[in-house]
Amino acid sequence: MSFIDRWLGRGEQRSIENPSIPVSASFEELMGFFGILERNNALPIISTEAALQVPVVWSIVNFLPRTLASLPLHTFKAGENGDRVNDPRAQLLSFAPNPEETSYAWRVYHWHQVFTGGRGLSWIERFNGRAVGIWPMNPSLTEISRRNGRKSYHFEGRTYDATDVIDTPFMMKRDRLGSYSPIAKCNKAISLAIAMGDFAGGFFAGGGVPPYALEGPLPSGADAMKRAQEQIQRAIELARQSGRSFFGMPPGHSLKPIGIDPAKGQMTEARLFQVQECARIWQMPPTFVGDLSKGSFSNTEQEDLRLAKHLVMQWAKALEDELTLKLYGMRPSRRVKHGLDGLQRGAFKDRSEALARAIMTGQLTPNESRALENRPPKEHGDQLYIQQATVPLGTKPGIGHNGGPALDDDTDEEDGADAGTQE
Template identity: 70%
Template structure:
């Protein structure tokens, strides 16, 4: 049933509602956000946007894209263990295998970390339990944060999951943002529900508009039959006329004399629906501090600032979450004063074009910062002969010595032992 039928079905109250919610009504303030949203039909009966669940929020393309992009990106980062210190060497102990290869017998490291981060960016907390054999960690298992209760007893933190309780030292905990009590955490979707709900309402409005053939709701004005049956027949006649006009491709259909259709909806173009939906994408991106280009918003993208947004993603978003996870995993797997640390490798996210990478590596080799084998390893190439030494280019000389060819060294005088001995004998 189209917009016209629904509008005529409520014909008894259409005039009053239209007058009450019209822009011509001086009681409707154009600066009142709630009044304007109510005029557009985006508010519920209580005068507020309906709250949405996490499942409903994932139906918003921007939310879906962000909550999938960030977990995949963070889970794909190489995650290794190194000796503590500035230049600690990489180690491959059993705990490092849990982080870089398989967290348990059923789950790869990538799958475990992806699920962990998805919980962080939706529910607001990622939790994982460390299974131990004595003091040795043998597996890491994901926990459903929505079914876990965090409590504090005698000053110690515990995680209640099902019928079991786990001490804090056995749980890897990554909250999106802790609440003031230090136990609960905020969900970005729940906390910013209004912005996401508005995006859903705009999508529903656009879907309803185009599902009705792009025809806004109308009210029939003119002498109408009295009685419920007569009104129903009039509505059915109008609906048949509309359907017949659509079927035969006619541009218009006739109405009884003295009748006309008045639009009672808002023209989407006048309401700047396209601009509003684009702004809502940017609003959703702000919740997770996501650069707009990564939610496919290129409305203000250029060759220059798109590359800068790529750097911003690593410096101000991925890098910070990676640091949070590194410290938490190191604490829970290696203790409070660790001799080894878990670290991500962010180099892969910062890889430039092939030409830029090769020029940067060549410069690092010629200035003694990288050995050739180290540069080759960054490009996934095997070591080469003589590549385990540092080199420096010696073409830089003082200005006053430019163009001067150094003189060859003078030969040293060699004493003739035989002659000296003969002269002594004389």
């Protein structure tokens, strides 16, 4: 449906405060209608497509979805020590939610919508009450309303109950229907980064020559002034093309720069600050967007832990609970969980050392550790092991330990001294 159709009210809801404004109009359309997009001397209100032109925004909204989608997504029996199950619903999550895309592709799209527009939606296809498919929804084409206390989603001519929709908002609004978009809410920070990029592009596209004003005796008449400007501009172009460092000026004339020198305006520092500012929107550690200005060998590894603990784990938990509720109900016999160990899949040395330590301390059996590496089980690999040298304080070896005799607990120093004296 076009913007004009929506504006005329053809099948659309209207704002309660102002019935002339359709609720479904996009943010950019509303801003353009009220003239906010055309204000002078103000940062422009940008769309998601424009925001993706900023390298740091592009990096974040691609890095986070790919990272979250690459985590293993498994289903376990409810309980602290629940075993992994592989029922049909678990297959939807771990392999393919529908015949058209893989679990990875579906989750990448889902998280892309969360980190750009502020919401990821998918509807559940059911047969006899059982989930048989999960299909992504376009959040910008979905109307969310509450009728008789129940939330419903209207998409492509169909209405879905909340129990049949997987909904992951970036941040809910007060009415618990709408959600905030990180790009729309922090528009100024991203728009400032675009403005700095445009200024730098214009500066260097002009050969690094800032705008100048000609000082000196000026010719009279509009035609004479125009010819003088053309001659000066021609001289600048010839000097630039020939690689000369200077060009001649008419007697008594000089060029005075207009505007701010990029070096004096700290353009490099300001653009670096905008990278950090945009990273704060998504709480992304700066080292993961290429900002190594404060990175070192000691703190880069800590940034990796920060990413896993305070960013990836939180969003993984949000999707886990949503999938568990919508696929298995309020009292689930199964629970959906991400395998955060997948973040260490590339660190073979660290994983090997961690698994070896878990086996030697009785935390994992050899077959359990092999399963984490997608390796088949081995015979006699289901027993727990522990190093025998690790014993409680005060414990003494038994008879025959290491081929030596047993120690007598009743023997003390005095008995030993008396025995020595008698000898």
